[in-house]
Amino acid sequence: MSLDGCDTLIATPGDTTSGNTIFAKNSDRPPTETQPLVKHDRKTHGPNTINKLEFLSVPETEVSYKHVGSRPYWCWGYEHGFNEHQVVIGNEALQSRLRPEKPTLTGMDLVRIGLERGSNARQALDAMTSVIENFGQGKFDHPDGYRTYDNGFIIADPNEAYVLETAGHEWAARKVQKSQGISNTYSISNNWDLISENALRLANKSACDNGNDRLDFRDFFKEDTKFSYSADQRELRSCSLLDYHSGKINIAKMISILSDHSGQEFESKNKIEAIESGYGICMHSDSVSKGSNTAASLIAELCSNETRLPIYWTSMYSPCTGIFFPTFIEGMFNKSLSFGDKKSSQDSAWWIFYYLNQSLKTDDNETIVQLREKFDILQCEFFSTAYGLAEESYNLIKKNRHKDAEENLTHYMDTNFKRVIDIARSFIKTDVYSQNSVNSKFSLG
Numbered sequence: 001m002s003l004d005g006c007d008t009l010i011a012t013p014g015d016t017t018s019g020n021t022i023f024a025k026n027s028d029r030p031p032t033e034t035q036p037l038v039k040h041d042r043k044t045h046g047p048n049t050i051n052k053l054e055f056l057s058v059p060e061t062e063v064s065y066k067h068v069g070s071r072p073y074w075c076w077g078y079e080h081g082f083n084e085h086q087v088v089i090g091n092e093a094l095q096s097r098l099r100p101e102k103p104t105l106t107g108m109d110l111v112r113i114g115l116e117r118g119s120n121a122r123q124a125l126d127a128m129t130s131v132i133e134n135f136g137q138g139k140f141d142h143p144d145g146y147r148t149y150d151n152g153f154i155i156a157d158p159n160e161a162y163v164l165e166t167a168g169h170e171w172a173a174r175k176v177q178k179s180q181g182i183s184n185t186y187s188i189s190n191n192w193d194l195i196s197e198n199a200l201r202l203a204n205k206s207a208c209d210n211g212n213d214r215l216d217f218r219d220f221f222k223e224d225t226k227f228s229y230s231a232d233q234r235e236l237r238s239c240s241l242l243d244y245h246s247g248k249i250n251i252a253k254m255i256s257i258l259s260d261h262s263g264q265e266f267e268s269k270n271k272i273e274a275i276e277s278g279y280g281i282c283m284h285s286d287s288v289s290k291g292s293n294t295a296a297s298l299i300a301e302l303c304s305n306e307t308r309l310p311i312y313w314t315s316m317y318s319p320c321t322g323i324f325f326p327t328f329i330e331g332m333f334n335k336s337l338s339f340g341d342k343k344s345s346q347d348s349a350w351w352i353f354y355y356l357n358q359s360l361k362t363d364d365n366e367t368i369v370q371l372r373e374k375f376d377i378l379q380c381e382f383f384s385t386a387y388g389l390a391e392e393s394y395n396l397i398k399k400n401r402h403k404d405a406e407e408n409l410t411h412y413m414d415t416n417f418k419r420v421i422d423i424a425r426s427f428i429k430t431d432v433y434s435q436n437s438v439n440s441k442f443s444l445g
């Protein structure tokens with residue numbers, strides 16, 4: 001079975017027009033698996049509290065930070081998310097040769113652990129690697145057929161970012177020096193900065209080994225059979241696009257990368273041309289019952305100089321037919337964004353975008369062009385209003401006027417949301433709702 005899905009990107013400050021880190025992810029999942037956006041406030045926990053994750057439990061932390069996560073509806077954890085300290089994390093499915101016998105942590109558990117426990121990227125990394133070593137993660141045979149796998153992550157804050165890759169209880173991490181994309185393929189070979197001690201022990205190597213004697217994490221742990229040809233192509237493509245736009249990366253560019261369909265935008269560039277077509281970053285499934293479709297996306301524009309709030313641009317379903325909302329952790333979301341489970345519903349923003357995509361499949365190109373025009377105008381308006389509000393709200397919060405900032409942000413997000421949903425609904429043919437009623441009795445996970 002193909003496990004193709006997910007691309008995570010990080011653009012470093014030197015490569016962005018604003019000089020701020022930009023993180024981005026497309027979460028690719030089974031085509032009818034709802035992925036609402038949920039928010040949890042900061043919480044303190046008593047000693048000896050146990051935290052029940054997807055398949056196992058771990059000791060709870062003293063304080064879990066306020067965060068927002070994009071949550072496959074059946075999951076404790078998230079595909080990607082951000083917290084009150086501007087820590088942003090997204091994961092990728094990987095496949096090592098290790099096969100744990102018992103249920104383990106999932107990659108989505110680990111994303112949420114990092115968001116709850118990290119006040120910066122390094123702290124999130126340390127929290128994640130600590131539970132990885134103690135409890136393990138990876139591919140095991142789940143009796144109900146849940147899809148399980150090892151994981152790769154990008155963990156970022158405004159000042160630094162890490163790539164973390166795992167195999168069972170073992171892990172290696174590399175500090176990001178250069179903008180890069182990761183996909184469903186190991187990227188860390190012998191170029192790690194940090195590694196689990198036991199990985200070295202298993203390989204009979206020392207951390208001080210140099211050159212060829214240094215443990216090659218990818219070669220030692222990856223599964224022998226090729227996991228995903230498409231992943232290598234997508235990794236090459238996202239890295240090439242980031243490289244091509246180096247110094248000019250902004251939110252619009254990142255949206256174009258997440259919406260990428262190979263070969264369309266950069267046909268004249270040799271490097272891009274050399275990459276085989278058909279492996280774009282925006283993922284579409286031909287069928288509603290198999291393959292992967294981009295379920296949700298996030299582009300985080302962090303802020304390192306304390307002049308504004310960070311802006312989290314979020315999108316549901318395929319980014320090429322959607323729009324990215326400016327989202328703020330400080331305000332309240334429209335409840336429709338956080339609602340959605342296995343049964344399709346017109347009260348769920350996620351399902352509206354699902355219906356929109358089903359409807360567009362039977363439309364001619366002209367309709368798609370008209371939709372794109374409407375969303376593009378609104379997207380530009382969001383670009384021109386979000387930053388001013390982010391600055392204004394930051395200043396209100398600095399003056400201890402949290403409530404005023406929250407009210408403004410809630411009003412802004414809600415007004416935007418209603419305008420977007422009105423456009424989306426106007427492009428959904430009425431019979432699409434009844435023809436595409438879904439009640440997944442079983443999640444592929």
Ligand SMILES: [Zn+2]
Nearest residue numbers: 282283318320
């Ligand atoms: Zn697309």
